[in-house]
Amino acid sequence: MKPNLILHVIAKFLIPLIILFALYVQFHGDFGPGGGFQAGVIFSAAIILYSLVFGLESGEKIIPHHWLRILASLGVVIYAGVGIESLFLGGNYLDYTILGSNQIAGQHLGILLVELGVGITVAAAMLILFFAFAGRGRE
Amino acid sequence: MFDVVVDIVLLTFLATTSVAIMRMTNLFAIVMLFGIFSLLSAGLFVVMDAPDVAFTEAAVGAGISTVLMLTTLALVKRSKAPYYDEAPKIHTAWLPLIVVIVTGSALIYGTWDIPNFGSADAPSQTHVARFYLENSLPDTGVPNTVTAVLASYRGFDTLGEVTVIFTAAVAVMLLIGGKRPKSAPKTEDEEAQDEA
Amino acid sequence: MEFIIGHYNYWVVIFLMMVGLYTVISRGNLVKKIIGLNIFQVSVFFLYISMGTVEGGAAPIIAEGVKVYSNPLPHVLILTAIVVGVATTALALALVVRIKETYGTIEEDEIHNLDHSL
Structure with missing residues (x-):
């Protein structure tokens, strides 16, 4: 692909902002609009923009394929693990109240961890989808 | 009142875009229009007090699914003719139209019992x-x-x-x-x- | 007049749904069929969110001084449905890519001809 100066400069300026916004949406989802699903999608959009502008190979260098596979499974494991942890502590499956010293603290911790799991899985899954489609075009 | 006007205008835009998508034959234009369709729906979700949904629709619909469809087009492009010139012959136009009109009228008859939009x-x-x-x-x-x-x-x-x-x-x-x-x-x- | 304004949303939803359905059953190009299916899907999202809207309501984020909120439950359902929807759309597009690689075409009638199935 022919390098395009305007695209490169704008992308370099935008990508950190997009990632910062994704983190904000992820961790501020309790108080404002947002959460794991949105944050995961926005984060993967930043990486996809990078791959589109700077080439697929440089995109794959940031996050190699085997990492993506591990991350996609890790998110589901974190989510299910929170449920199993609450089972071991004597509560019901995914009953966060038992995780903290009081109900509010437990629910806060549980929701934070679960949203983190959702965000990781969604971001990794979207990147797996993109790299699968884009990588298919190469001989 | 202002909400309702914006709501109606955006819904009309959406309906127009969907008809354009249905009638077009150039796949690239269809995919770009579908991106616009998703962006309009994100705006409509904001008007309907659903910012979380609007967020997701803007990032997914206008961002990721458009990119996925474009990469698909790059993979399935034809080397000779530009996509296809007209609707394929084996599909008769009137049978799907009858199915759609009958289904649509049944559904619209069903809306008679729905409470008004926005009623608490x-x-x-x-x-x-x-x-x-x-x-x-x-x-x-x-x-x-x-x-x-x-x-x-x-x-x-x-x-x-x-x-x-x-x-x-x-x-x-x-x-x-x-x-x-x-x-x-x-x-x-x-x-x-x-x-x- | 009030009845028309109160039901305009639902009628446009049904219109979009029917446009999507018509695109799926009348067009032979597989990518276009998938886009029709997506229009159908978005119309269902609108149906849910329209049902959850309350006139004069705010977004369901609890704040002091706000009395009326819209219904949070449809938002939750549709939020997850959108992300699941793009994942399943990607799966359908992957199948289209494999069909193209096997048959050399994504037109339904040409695939039928190659299979001698019509």
């Missing part, structure tokens, strides 16, 4: 929604009710959704994850030669 005493507002709005802050300490319901009250449901996304990613990886096999699909002449 509709059955959907009076049962579990009130419980969530009153109890989510004391129960979980999270002001955003959508997050509280998503992660806490309906956590089991969300676990299932995340598993579905994971499964879809695995399935796509299995289908087209590797590099394309070198040998191009055989033409009919080559197959005849092989059989001979």
Whole structure:
């Protein structure tokens, strides 16, 4: 692909902002609009923009394929693990109240961890989808 | 009142865009119009007081699904003719039209019993929604009710959704994850030669 | 007049749904069929969110001084459905890519001809 100066400069300026916004949406989802699903999608959009502008190979260098596979499974494991942890502590499956010293603290911790799991899985899954489609075009 | 005007204008835009998508034959233009369609729907979700949904629709619909469809087009493009000139012959135009008109009229007849848009005493507002709005802050300490319901009250449901996304990613990886096999699909002449 | 304004949303939803359905059953190009299916899907999202809207309501983020909120439950359902929807759309597009690689075409009638199935 022919390098395009305007695209490169704008992308370099935008990508950190997009990632910062994704983190904000992820961790501020309790108080404002947002959460794991949105944050995961926005984060993967930043990486996809990078791959589109700077080439697929440089995109794959940031996050190699085997990492993506591990991350996609890790998110589901974190989510299910929170449920199993609450089972071991004597509560019901995914009953966060038992995780903290009081109900509010437990629910806060549980929701934070679960949203983190959702965000990781969604971001990794979207990147797996993109790299699968884009990588298919190469001989 | 202002909400209602914006709502009606955006819905009309959406209907127009969808008809344009249906009538066009250039796949590239269709995909770009579908991106506009998603962006318009995100705006409409904001008007309907659903910022969480609007966020997701803007990032997914206008961003990722457009990119995925464009990469698909790059993979399935025809080397000779530009996509296709007209609707294929085996599809008769009137049979789908009759099916759609009959189904649509039945559904519109069904809307006669629906309470007006935005009415606060509709059955959907009076049962579990009130419980969530009153109890989510004391129960979980999270002001955003959508997050509280998503992660806490309906956590089991969300676990299932995340598993579905994971499964879809695995399935796509299995289908087209590797590099394309070198040998191009055989033409009919080559197959005849092989059989001979 | 009030009845028309109160039901305009639902009628446009049904219109979009029917446009999507018509695209799926009348067009032969597989990518276009998938886009029709997506229009159908978005119309269902609108149906849910329209049902959850309350006139004069705010977004369901609890704040002091706000009395009326819209219904959070449809938002939760649709939020997850959108992300699941793009994952399943990607799966369908992957199948289209494999069909193209096997048959050399994504037109339904040409695939039928190659299979001698019509």
